[in-house]
Amino acid sequence: MDSISLLEKSSTRDSIYMDLLFNISTEYYYLNKYDLSLKITEKALQLAKQRKDTIAIARAYFYKGDCYEYNQRDSAYYFYHQAEKLYSFKGDKEKEGQTLFKKGYLLFYEGNYLESEIQVSNALKLLQNSKNNQLLYSCYVVMGYNFEKLEEYNNALKYFHLSKTVLDELKKSNVDFEKTNNYTVNYSINIANIYDKKGEYQKSIKELSSVVSPDLKAKWPKDYASVIGNLGYSKMKFGILNGVENAFRESLQLSKQNNHQNNIMYQLINLGEYYSITKDTASSIHYLKEANALAVKLKAVGEIKSTLKLLSEIDVRNNRLYNQKYISITDSLTKAQRINRNRYARIEYETAVVENENRDLIAENLYVVTGSIAIVLLLVLLIIYRYLQHQKKEIANKRQQQKAEEEIFELLKEYQIKLAQAKELEQNRISKELHDSVMNKLYGVRLQLGMLNEGDTQEVKQKRSGYIDFLQEIEREIRSISHDLHNETFETLFDYKNLLLDIIAQHNQISNTHFSFECEDEFRWDAIDSLVKIAIYRIIQEALRNVIKYAKAKNCRVSLSDGDNKLRLWIEDDGKGFDIALLENGGIGLKNMQERATQLNASFKVMSEIGKGTTIEVVFALK
Structure with a gap:
């Protein structure tokens, strides 16, 4: 059972x-x-x-x-925060410090290094007199990691050295020796990483060499693999290449045997960098691509960026592709970190708001209790109801805003992929034209001129003159292709206006109606709320679909303009129109457009007459 x-x-x-x-x-x-x-x-x-x-x-x-x-790290953060408040209320400093460390630990792995440092620092203040050496050790290590990420390397060394002091105390206790030994290895790796970041590779080599031993390899092969891999990296950076390749390969083999995915990734990166130094470009690209694929699988953003950067430097032919991926990853990471910071800050803030409002309610109840108990209860219920309604509305708005931002990001990403595919097709076309047309013509002319080179008659001279004219034609053809390459027509800006232009282009391809789009070039889309952007995109999408399906129009014009703190969307076609009196019984498409506008307090008008086309006007109030 x-x-x-x-x-x-x-x-x-x-x-x-x-x-x-x-x-x-x-x-x-x-x-x-x-x-x-x-x-x-x-x-x-x-x-x-x-x-x-x-x-x-x-x-x-x-x-x-x-x-x-x-x-679910945000849920974990919430419950740790609740536990922290209760432990603080009861005066249990050690437990309060432990919950603060847990919050800091979560923030570190979400990339909020500054906030993590604050939480763990507060934990250490509470744990000054603690005998829990394992907890103290963990606090010092996470503080070191935070300062390493913040590039404050001297502070990072300070806290890693403090972790060593606690480690010495752990060795004196009855802590399991295997764990203690692992702590010792981790300490050396942490210190060596900082030395590497500071360019002090000799110190790193000395520190790592002190823990390498047959006993480490026999009992803790996973830790041994990490040490020799890091040692090989420090030697390579210092300029000692002898034995480095074997160290990386041995570390990689042991890591694969122990399924140590992170160290496999690091050794693949190390091998890629090593072969770059030794000018074996093919091997370097191979290992870096393999490392990048594993980094993507492990969601290791830092390693994804580092492999893309190395590949852009080594694989010159694909430099542009890797740089684009690098920029995309950096932008995604920045956005994710901003969302995470807002989410965790909101948990702290909302908890504080609830606590403050509870205190206010208690004070108010005590003040009013001398009056009528019935009135007090009524006021309390009214305040709670309004608060809950406000919170519910706030949460719904935030969720809607977040969903809109995610939808715009996905649409822009999809547009960028299509753009890249179109570029590749155009490049392939030009490449094929050069190969199949220009090169064959040049080859034919070269053969003919070679055969004519031995003669000097008037007929031979006339033929040679003809081939020289033909070479001029080939020259013009090459110049034309070069002009196509130079005047590239692809728009590479990754913005909202291009998204609207793309949907207009798509509908032009699938219908006989000519769709056009008008918008001022200096229009500031970054100042427009994401919910409004999504509403505009979906309304245009639905309207163009209706034009194709019902209007039988020759032309349809979509325009956007702003003025008097308002944004005006105008969609006009010259199709067959319809009876406006039947609008209430209209299709789902018009209802969907009207609902989207109503949700954002925008005015929505449909103007149409049979035989005179249809016009849709939507006006959004800008904040």
């Missing part, structure tokens, strides 16, 4: 039962069965709330944070 069944049959509600719940939750957690661990923790939380046991409630929140840590 499993633990959950056993608990469901139990009716005990004392502290022993609660401890049993937490212990079983812990066991499931270490077995990576997070759903079961969460289910048991929920039982413990409900029981703790029934008993009004603040410490147990905080513990349950902390456990819930652990359960969400690997798959």
Whole structure:
């Protein structure tokens, strides 16, 4: 019988039962069965709330944070934050410090290094007198990682050295030796990484060499692989190439045997850089491409960027492609980090708002209690209702805004892919034209001139003159192709206006109606709200579809203009039109357009007469 069944049959509600719940939750957690661990923790939380046991409630929140840590980090952050507040209220500094470290740890892996540093620094203040050396060690290491990412290398060294001090204390205790040894290796790797960043490769080589041993290879092959790989990298950077290739390959082989994906990726990068230095370009490109593919699989953004940068420097023929990918990854990362920062800041802010409003409500209740209890209850209910309605509206707006931003990003990304494909087709066409036409003509002329070179009669001279004229024709043809290449017609700007131009072009290709688009060049799209952009795109998309399907128009003009703090969309066709009185019974398309406009408080008008075409006008108020 499993633990959950056993608990469901139990009716005990004392502290022993609660401890049993937490212990079983812990066991499931270490077995990576997070759903079961969460289910048991929920039982413990409900029981703790029934008993009004603040410490147990905080513990349950902390456990819930652990359960969400690997798959829903924003939820984990929320529950750690709840646990932190309760531990702070009870004055349990060590537990409060532990929750602050957990929050900082999450922020670090989301790329919020500055915020992570603040959280872990606050944790260390609370843990000054703590005897929990493993927790202190983890705090110092994460602080070192943060300063490394912030390129404050001296501060990073300071905290890694502090972690070594705690490590020495751990060795004196009864901590499992294998874990301690791993800590020692990790310390050396961390220190060496900073030395590498500072260009002090000799120090890095000395530090890593001190932990390399047959015993390390025999007992901890995974750690040994990391050490020799890092050691080979430091030697390569220092200019010592002897034995470096073998070190990288040995590290790669051991990492594959132990399925150490991160180190496999690093050694592939190292091999790619090594072969670049030794001028083996083909091997360098091979390993860097393999490293990039693995980095994409592992979602290692830093390594994706570094491999793309190296490939752009080494693979000259595809330099432009790699640079475009690098820029795209950088832009995506910047956007993701901004969203993450806003999300975690919002969790802190909303929790503080709730706490402040609760304090205000308590003060208000105490003040009004001398009056009528009925009036107090009515006021409280009214405030709560308004607050909930406001929160609900705020959350809905934020979700809608986020969805709009994501939709625009996906549309722009799709447009960029189409643009790249079109460029490739045009380049292939020009390449084929050069090969099949120009080169064959040149070859034929060269053969004929070679045969005529031996004669000197008037007839031979006339033929040679003819071929010289033919060479001039080939020259003009090459010049024409060169002109095509020079005056490239592809628009590479990755913006919203191109997205609208693209949808106009698509509809021109699939119908007999001529669609045109008018918009001022200096139009500032970055100042327009994302929800308005999506509404404009979808309304145009729906309107053009209706023109093709029903209007039978020869021409359709789409125009955008702004003025008087308003944005005006005008869609006009010269089709067969329809009776405006039947608009209420119109199709789904018109209703969808009207709903999109109404949701953004925009005016929506349809003007049409039979035989005189149709005009749609939408006016958005700009903030």
